[in-house]
Each structure stands twice: as C-alpha cells, then as structure tokens.
Amino acid sequence: MKAIQITAPGELKVVEVNKPVMKDDEILIKIKYVGFCGSDLNTFLGKNPMVKLPIIPGHEVGAVIESIGKDVPAGFEVGMSVTVNPYTNCGKCASCRNGRVNACEHNETFGVQRNGAMGEYLALPWSKVIPAADTTPRDCALIEPMSVxxxxxxxxxxxxxxxxxxxxxxxxxxxxxxxxxxxxxxxxxxxxxxxxxxxxxxxxxxxxxxxxxxxxxxxxxxxxxxxxxxxxxxxxxxxxxxxxxxxxxxxxxxxxxxxxxxxxxxxxxxxxxxxxxxxxxSRNAMPADFRAVAKYLQQGTCPKDELISKIVTPENALSAMEEWAANPGKVFRILVEF
Missing domain, CATH: 3.40.50.720 (NAD(P)-binding Rossmann-like Domain)
Structure with missing residues (x-):
C-alpha cells in the first residue's frame, strides 16, 4: 500500500509498504485523511528528539471501517466514520495505575515513537478506534488535536x-x-x-x-x-x-x-x-475528550473549513511541508487525502 515516510531532515517521500494484517481483536480501517501536526513538522525539520528516522508520520486520523475482527465487541460497523486514539498505555506505570493512561510513562504515539497513520490502511485494537458515525472522515481528522x-x-x-x-x-x-x-x-x-x-x-x-x-x-x-x-x-x-x-x-x-x-x-x-x-x-487526551470533541463537531457550529488550511495528495505532501516550514504561523492544519 501507499504511505508517506520522512526519511531524513527535509526529506519526505511516498513509499510502498505492506498492507497490515488484521488480528481477531482488531479493526482494519481505510484511511481517508491524516493531519500534519506540529510534531510532524519538527520531525521534518530534524528538531524532534523523540523520533528515530525513517518514520511514517501522522496521528490525526479520519477513516472508515474496512473490516472487523471476530473478537471485536458490538458497536462497530463496516463503513462507519472513525478516528483513532494514537497513544499506547502499558497498564503498569504510575500513570496507568492512577487511571491517567494518557500520560503513560511508556507511551508510544503514532508518528513519534512508532510508525504512524499516514498510509492507506491501519489495523489496530478495537479499543483504540473511536466511532464518530455522524462526522465526515475529513472532520474526524480534527478530533485528536482539538481533544488535547x-x-x-x-x-x-x-x-x-x-x-x-x-x-x-x-x-x-x-x-x-x-x-x-x-x-x-x-x-x-x-x-x-x-x-x-x-x-x-x-x-x-x-x-x-x-x-x-x-x-x-x-x-x-x-x-x-x-x-x-x-x-x-x-x-x-x-x-x-x-x-x-x-x-x-x-x-x-x-x-x-x-x-x-x-x-x-x-x-x-x-x-x-x-x-x-x-x-x-497536560499531555495528550483521554477517550472522553475524543468523544466530547466528536459531539461538538456534530453540533454544526464549528467553522471546520476555516480550520483546514489545505488538503493535499500524498505526492504533494513534500511541497506542503516545505511551505509550512517557511511560514508556520499561517497554518492550522494540512490534511493529506488518501
């Protein structure tokens, strides 16, 4: 499948990688939009000390469900609009024991400590898939940054x-x-x-x-x-x-x-x-924050079009990042459409 990879500071290209294989407790989602965020820009500029290159960036996801594993509970449907909780939690550190899994000591965020979502498909545990049935996949890509x-x-x-x-x-x-x-x-x-x-x-x-x-x-x-x-x-x-x-x-x-x-x-x-x-x-967000943003977006009062500075194809992602790096103050979100 097609994916975007940052290979070195100032270098970003479209690559071919294996399509993920879904496990029984996972959901396979078809990526529609992924947002570039400030951490991705810092990675592109070589200023993100938490990233080891090369890496697939992206953790602001708008997608639809492609298929559902046999051990996934009810509540998910093929074709449903979803976003993704891009953080991990170990369940053992002090943060996790205190119920604040967003601040897990050993968290690995998509596109930072592990490969991200900027490809055509993503398979992940059902607990990390957040339904947003009444929100378009494009607008789902706004949920994660606002949830922070x-x-x-x-x-x-x-x-x-x-x-x-x-x-x-x-x-x-x-x-x-x-x-x-x-x-x-x-x-x-x-x-x-x-x-x-x-x-x-x-x-x-x-x-x-x-x-x-x-x-x-x-x-x-x-x-x-x-x-x-x-x-x-x-x-x-x-x-x-x-x-x-x-x-x-x-x-x-x-x-x-x-x-x-x-x-x-x-x-x-x-x-x-x-x-x-x-x-x-304040670090990352809790599942309740994701749900609250989804509810807000469904109210129809958010000027969503104004929050999206540009939508580009994977092939135009490099030029979009270069433009953002040259004038960072004028960009809210750049979305890559797959």
Missing part, C-alpha cells in the same frame, strides 16, 4: 465563573477555547496573528489580544477588573509564554502547560508561593 485542548481544560477544572486565558491559537489552543467556552467560562485568546484571533472568537473566545501589537498586561487588567485570569492555558511552548502564564495568572490561579519549550525556562519562583498557584502539565 479539551483535556487541558479538564486539567484546569474550568467552570462557568472562570476567566480563562489561552495563549496560542493553533489547533490545540482552539480546542481549549472551545471547551472552556462550552463550560461557560469567559475566554481571552492571545496570539500574534489577527486572523487566528478572529477565528478564536468564532469558536467561543469573548476577547482576543494580539500580544505583538497590544500591551498584554494592561489589557488583561482591564478585562479582568485588575485581578488577572483565573486560568491560563499555555499552548505555544516558548520560554516567553511560560513566564507570561505565571506572571499574568491571578492569585490562587491555575496554570496548565501543553506546549513543550525547546530550551530551559527561568521563573520568578516567588510567584509560585505568593500567588499559591496550581501549575499543571
């Missing part, structure tokens, strides 16, 4: 009385904005791009702040009555945004970090104590 933002909102324990600042309006940040808004919170979106801020308002943000052209601190004080946001969700992964989250969050606030900073970050640690902050990491 949904999970961060759960980690922040957001309620309807909170003011939530989301730093970074990429796909994951958009997911956080949507989920916080659905919970009734007042959401402030922060980014450097006015187009992304406009889209953030479409999905639920009450306010947008361009931190490149506006004084972020003063605007936050103005919007929060001088208190600062109750929750800050960091969805960028830079030393500046990490420090900003701690500096701007309200006293006794919660900071949830999704982004991976590429270098060490120095903090005024007095704020940890003076503000009595809760600082939490």
């Amino acid at each position: 933002g949904f999970h961060a909102v759960s980690r922040a324990q957001v309620t309807d009385i909170d003011v939530v600042m989301v730093i970074g309006c990429g796909m994951i940040g958009m997911g956080a904005i949507v989920r916080a808004s659905l919970r009734g919170a007042t959401v402030i979106a922060v980014d450097l791009d006015d187009e992304k801020l406009a889209l953030a308002k479409q999905v639920g943000a009450a306010y947008g702040i361009n931190s490149g052209t506006e004084n972020l601190h003063e605007r936050l004080l103005e919007l929060t009555g001088g208190l600062g946001p109750d929750v800050v969700i960091e969805a960028v992964g830079s030393p500046f945004t990490y420090r900003c989250a701690v500096d701007e969050v309200a006293f006794t606030g919660r900071v949830v970090c999704i982004g991976y900073a590429k270098s060490e970050v120095s903090f005024q640690t007095k704020y940890f104590v003076q503000k009595e902050l809760d600082i939490r990491g």
Whole structure:
C-alpha cells in the first residue's frame, strides 16, 4: 500500500509498504485523511528528539471501517466514520495505575515513537478506534488535536465563573477555547496573528489580544477588573509564554502547560508561593475528550473549513511541508487525502 515516510531532515517521500494484517481483536480501517501536526513538522525539520528516522508520520486520523475482527465487541460497523486514539498505555506505570493512561510513562504515539497513520490502511485494537458515525472522515481528522485542548481544560477544572486565558491559537489552543467556552467560562485568546484571533472568537473566545501589537498586561487588567485570569492555558511552548502564564495568572490561579519549550525556562519562583498557584502539565487526551470533541463537531457550529488550511495528495505532501516550514504561523492544519 501507499504511505508517506520522512526519511531524513527535509526529506519526505511516498513509499510502498505492506498492507497490515488484521488480528481477531482488531479493526482494519481505510484511511481517508491524516493531519500534519506540529510534531510532524519538527520531525521534518530534524528538531524532534523523540523520533528515530525513517518514520511514517501522522496521528490525526479520519477513516472508515474496512473490516472487523471476530473478537471485536458490538458497536462497530463496516463503513462507519472513525478516528483513532494514537497513544499506547502499558497498564503498569504510575500513570496507568492512577487511571491517567494518557500520560503513560511508556507511551508510544503514532508518528513519534512508532510508525504512524499516514498510509492507506491501519489495523489496530478495537479499543483504540473511536466511532464518530455522524462526522465526515475529513472532520474526524480534527478530533485528536482539538481533544488535547479539551483535556487541558479538564486539567484546569474550568467552570462557568472562570476567566480563562489561552495563549496560542493553533489547533490545540482552539480546542481549549472551545471547551472552556462550552463550560461557560469567559475566554481571552492571545496570539500574534489577527486572523487566528478572529477565528478564536468564532469558536467561543469573548476577547482576543494580539500580544505583538497590544500591551498584554494592561489589557488583561482591564478585562479582568485588575485581578488577572483565573486560568491560563499555555499552548505555544516558548520560554516567553511560560513566564507570561505565571506572571499574568491571578492569585490562587491555575496554570496548565501543553506546549513543550525547546530550551530551559527561568521563573520568578516567588510567584509560585505568593500567588499559591496550581501549575499543571497536560499531555495528550483521554477517550472522553475524543468523544466530547466528536459531539461538538456534530453540533454544526464549528467553522471546520476555516480550520483546514489545505488538503493535499500524498505526492504533494513534500511541497506542503516545505511551505509550512517557511511560514508556520499561517497554518492550522494540512490534511493529506488518501
């Protein structure tokens, strides 16, 4: 079958690989769309230390069920639209024992620690296949990245009385904005791009702040009555945004970090104590987060077309990645159509 492989930094090509053989407890899915995410871009640029090349990228999947193993329980049907939970969990580490399988110490994500989904077929355990019958396969490819933002909102324990600042309006940040808004919170979106801020308002943000052209601190004080946001969700992964989250969050606030900073970050640690902050990491997503995103997409209020920057064939994937690398700030999601 046809698949996409990143063979070396800056090199991506279409290859032929064996079609997977389905086991009795597995489901064979026909891949329709796979999204390129930021980790795939870093892999392409040679900046992803968790990846060993060559690798098949991709873990944002929109597919249909091709066939079903004989030991798979009821609830799955041939032709059904599905997405994929692309993480593994060992069942033995501290995270798994505590029921937080999304943060498994030994997790292997598709396209990162193991070959991903960017091929024509994929066979995987039925428990990793998430039905989304009323969602198109194209839109199913949006579920995984948005679910990461949904999970961060759960980690922040957001309620309807909170003011939530989301730093970074990429796909994951958009997911956080949507989920916080659905919970009734007042959401402030922060980014450097006015187009992304406009889209953030479409999905639920009450306010947008361009931190490149506006004084972020003063605007936050103005919007929060001088208190600062109750929750800050960091969805960028830079030393500046990490420090900003701690500096701007309200006293006794919660900071949830999704982004991976590429270098060490120095903090005024007095704020940890003076503000009595809760600082939490947020990794991947839980099955419930996937289901919640699928439910949201089925409501028909999401501007899905605006979240998809481009749809390309496997043969055009290299040029699409090169364009994204040259101008990363202007891309939400590039989907590869099989």
